[in-house]
Amino acid sequence: MSAPESLAARLDAAAAAVMPDVIAWRRHLHAHPELSYEEHETSAFIRARLEAIGGFEISRPTPTSVLAELRGGRPGPTLAIRSDHDALPIEEATGLPFASTRPGVMHACGHDGHTAIALGAATVLAGVASELPGAVRFLFEHGEEALPGGASQLVAAGAMEGVDRVIGLHLWALDEVGTVAIRPGRVMAACDVFRIVVRGRGGHIGVPQNALDPVAIGAQIVTNLQHIVAREVDPQEIAIVGVTEFHAGDSVGVIPDTAELTGGANMFSPAVQDLIERRIGEIARGICAAHGATCDYEYTRGYAAVVNDAATTAVVERTARALFGDEAVGPGELVLAGEDFSALQACAPGTFVLLGARNAARGIAHDHHHPRFDVDEDAFPLGVRLFAHAAVALLSAGGAGGAGAAGT
DSSP states (O other): OOOOOOHHHHHHHHHHHHHHHHHHHHHHHHHSOOBTTOOHHHHHHHHHHHHHHOOEEEEOSSTTOEEEEEEOSEEEEEEEEEEEOOBBSOOOOOOOTTOOSSTTOBOOSSHHHHHHHHHHHHHHHHTTGGGOEEEEEEEEEOOTTSTTOHHHHHHHTTTTTTOSEEEEEEEEEEEETTOEEOOSEEEEOEEEEEEEEEEOBOEETTOGGGSBOHHHHHHHHHHHHHHHHHHTSOTTSOEEEEEEEEEOOSOTTEEOSEEEEEEEEEESOHHHHHHHHHHHHHHHHHHHHHTTOEEEEEEEEEEOOEEEOHHHHHHHHHHHHHHHOGGGEEOOOOBOSOOTTHHHHTTSOEEEEEEEEEBGGGTBOOOTTOTTOOOOGGGHHHHHHHHHHHHHHHHHTOSGGGTTSOOO
């Protein structure tokens, strides 16, 4: 009689078997995108798939999120696996046969793939639930793309209560398919937003001396804000300050009363964050005062930096290397974009992985949030397998204090 098939082999067989469904789920979600906090059909779709898989305790922490807990056959820790499912206000230009059917809304960041991968992992782990120590809690998050962020709302609703560790991944358009970027410590930056309204005095363009031009003043603010990073932030730190919108006036012959500037600031260090918040306001007010104008200044702190727990990361990295080989796994580069996964890491040690999804040979080479953004679906089996095997490894390692134990 042959020996029983190992758990690892059964996980891989189940991952291969569910892959046609994973692809179909992703394509359905891609064709039917919904904006942040409006994901009613999407969350209903997720719940229906989970009910069909079976074995989950399903709840709705917020109107457009889904929580599904899979209890193992014996006591142990609780691991959260997070995915996100909101889309962006972008008109799709991919020409894909499953392109968005909703004008002006598109899955341009890979969240459709994240959801499909999580559903695939849920399917795989449900098949071995009796052999798991502890529980796996799948968090299908809404609203990642827009402040305040779905993760903070899930936390407020109690979705992270009792969680010992949390893991997540992002399909990453800057890395080639087949690669996995994972590192302890800093991964993705904190991201904040600011708004400055310059209040001048309108008038005729032909008599500018009688007006107080907020456009010219605003232009000086834009230029001078660049000195914060260039001359005030330690060169060994990383930071970005940028104005991305400048709105003023509606007639070529009229100097407007006001000009509105909005932008963002990204960084890793809390001290740098404090510096940037203070200096943007001081520069804006100082320039306005020098010209006899005033301004309103608002600074909103968005998502904190994603910082991976070292012990949890070690287990996930060993798992990835065992599955995909050392040549496929590396630390990747620091990412200056933000991610609200950090709100979950504030509740439990966590690890966030970047899964390569670029394939220039197939024309899949556009950045996130681009109208022609796409991901290589060959990355999906890696994501399902990584989630499934890492879940077993982390549950077997016990609580957060045991995260350094060997995986499967």
